[in-house]
Amino acid sequence: MAELFLQISISLDGFIEDQKGDIEWLTDNGSCYTARETRSFARSIGLIPRTTPVESPQSNGMAEAFVRTIKRDYARVSPRPDARAVVDQIPNWMAHYNHVHPHRALGYRSPREFIALNP
Numbered sequence: 001m002a003e004l005f006l007q008i009s010i011s012l013d014g015f016i017e018d019q020k021g022d023i024e025w026l027t028d029n030g031s032c033y034t035a036r037e038t039r040s041f042a043r044s045i046g047l048i049p050r051t052t053p054v055e056s057p058q059s060n061g062m063a064e065a066f067v068r069t070i071k072r073d074y075a076r077v078s079p080r081p082d083a084r085a086v087v088d089q090i091p092n093w094m095a096h097y098n099h100v101h102p103h104r105a106l107g108y109r110s111p112r113e114f115i116a117l118n119p
Helices: 002-012 036-044 057-073 083-099 111-117
Strands: 023-027 047-051
Touching: 023 057, 036 047, 057 083, 083 111
Parallel strands: 023 047
Antiparallel strands: none
């Protein structure tokens, strides 16, 4: 697990610092997400760990929708010969997701387009 954390950290180097404002990492309350080591790692790379309220299907649904989108629109259609290749692609996937990818809840605009139109 520590090796995977290291790979993710190296891949995200510079990506998080380039973002404007705080970046919250929303997860459910599963033990793997609430583990001290996981939350400490998230903070070490500049994320603010957040968990959904207990028994809150709406906010848990947001986290699950995000994971489903990343799997469907990025991971399944990208070369992924090994875990390292996937981890290396995450910063580009996140940039595309935030700057280009249309979001139904935002009127089929990317988050950056939506923010620009709604200051």
